[in-house]
Amino acid sequence: MDVKPIRRVVTGHDKNGKAVVIMDAAATQILQRPSRAGVALTNLWQTNSMPASYAGSEDPLKGPLVLHPPKHGTIFRIVQFDPEDRAEIAKADGKAAFAAMGAAHSVIANARHPFMHRTETVDYAMILQGSITMLLDDQDVEVKAGDVVIQRGTNHAWSNRGKVPCLVAFVLVDADRTGGGHD
DSSP states (O other), rough: OOOOOOOEEEEEOOTTEEEEEEEEOOOOOOEEGGGTEEEEEEEEEEEEEOOOOOOOOSSOOSSSSSSSTTTTTTEEEEEEEEOOHHHHHHHHHHHHHHHTTTTTTGOOTSSSSTBOOOOOOOEEEEEEEEEEEOOOOEEEEEEEEEEEEEEEEEOBEEEESSSEEEEEEEEEEEEEOOGOOOO
């Protein structure tokens, strides 16, 4: 899989308080795994608290790439989904794929897609390139470049049924489920 490099430009302040670029390079925290061939996650930024802090000049992306943001934090990432091979998907082990991101517990057992999962987050997703099908418990929704999805802690999977790679920008925000899980 050829992963599209993502240039990351990060601003900050110099010693006089003037706005400056403190980082300008391709993002390097990328996760590809054999248990989910054709999918690559590129982390761009992470916050560890609310409200978020913009102080400091250190890169907050340290350690292994995990699915969930930190408690009271966020993760900004771009995911590349290559076209799905239905024969490979039929044999896929979702728990193994999500275990590589510290999230085996997020996989929904006996779901209609092996990568159906649920996170305790509110996710903002914008399709940047191509199209992808969002699978919910009983619905399929195709979204294409320019569309936005607000994913609110529901069971879901992503399936690229097209012929070209799909790029999706995600911001995952730690959430607290209240009210029994129903709207």
